[in-house]
Amino acid sequence: MTTVVMRHTARTRHAAPTAAVLAASLAVSLTAGCGHPDRDDNRAPQRSATPAPAPSVAAVGSPLAVKIDNVPAARPQSGLDAADVVYAEQVEGGLSRLMAVYATRLPQTVGPVRSARESDLELLGQFHRPMLAFSGAQRKLLPLIDNAPLRPEPAAEDPSAYFRAAGKAAPHNLYLRPAKLLPSAPGKAALTTGFSYGPAPSGGTPTASRTVGFPAARFTFTWSAQQHRWLVAMDGTPMKTTDGGARVAPATVVVQHVRIHDSRYHDVLGNPTPYTETVGSGKAEVLRDGRSFAASWSRPMATDGTTFRATNGGRMNFADGQVWVVLAPAR
Structure with missing residues (x-):
């Protein structure tokens, strides 16, 4: 399947696509793949050239979702205790990775931050324009992230929000400062999980x-x-x-x-x-x-x-x- 993606290099924040666009984007994602869980791919998606109309649910707020490393070399992690929801998902080799979702409280740091996976796009579809913080993604996944109804914030695109910490070897030492991405926590209404x-x-x-x-x-x-x-x-x-x-x-x-x-x-x-x-x-x-x-x-x-x-x-x-x-x- 061939996906035609419009791209540009300017940093923009666009409104979420409609539900129909979301469904199409997630359907296409079934044909993509991701990188190895212990190898960073810092290639960042670029934004679509044509923003979609803003939805009427903008008042809901947008939570912050962060992909967090969970192999032994990454532990102990930072900021997990402040998350409202933590998803544990299987990745390559039968290992696990975490996705922490923040809406009511933002910690000072979160990490170690790792790469996104294809399944994340479907999982995050239940939130209104979530902000996704991740280290990078496999090349074939980048167009899908670009077209998904979320706001990607990879480390390569916003280096001021990320830093490498001492005490752990790369790639298990990349951390996020959430305050660099969000001025404040969006609040409980952003947790549109159905819970x-x-x-x-x-x-x-x-x-x-x-x-x-x-x-x-x-x-x-x-x-x-x-x-x-x-x-x-x-x-x-x-x-x-x-x-x-x-x-x-x-x-x-x-x-x-x-x-x-x-x-x-x-x-x-x-x-x-x-x-x-x-x-x-x-x-x-x-x-x-x-x-x-x-x-x-x-x-x-x-x-x-x-x-x-x-x-x-x-x-x-x-x-x-x-x-x-x-x-x-x-x-």
Whole structure:
């Protein structure tokens, strides 16, 4: 499939395309691929020459999404504790990468920042013109990022917002200063995820710990009654941040079972690039308040949020606070 992309070199911020343009862009993305998870590709997308009309939902606000490295050499990360939502996704070689979404609070630094993936465009379609911070992307993905209804902010295009930190080797040492991209946090209204917050449903199974695995990565969530949070461990090691060494501890953890399949592209080592489908429906498991709840998820279109329902058909409410969504392979 051949995609004709209009480009220019001036730095502009344009309005989001319509839902029809989004659907077409995401459909085309099925034919693209990405680079190796341990190799930066700092090639930046360029903006479309013809802005689309501004949507009427501009008052919603635009959140900041940051692609965050999650291999051992990248840990501990910075700024994860300030995110409203953290998505864990599978990348090449069965490894994992994180996407942290910020709407109510902006940390001083976030990182290490890494490259974007094809699946990110579909996942971010549920937000209004999200700003995507990433280190770069594979060449074939650049036109798709350019045409997607988001505001790309790669490191190569805005170097003043990024810096290389001491103590870690490249490419695991690139960090973002969010204040250089946004003057302030857009607010809770920017979280157009479809999530519902409130009291837990009846039932559920008391759960002390839950482990979710990718082929080469393992997340463990352990309930802390004292903190009333789920303490995250990565590959058996407690996950902490550089911000005071605090444990990463979401209030709600969602294990969303999704279809993950190989795209038609491979990285430089020959590993297939996974594509994670977040539009559709399937089973889910929700951890909150020390209990596990069976649930289902539904997202009919890329422009929709994701709705979670309990087994009785009612909305599956999340606890107030940070939400982790692990996009796990469907069983």
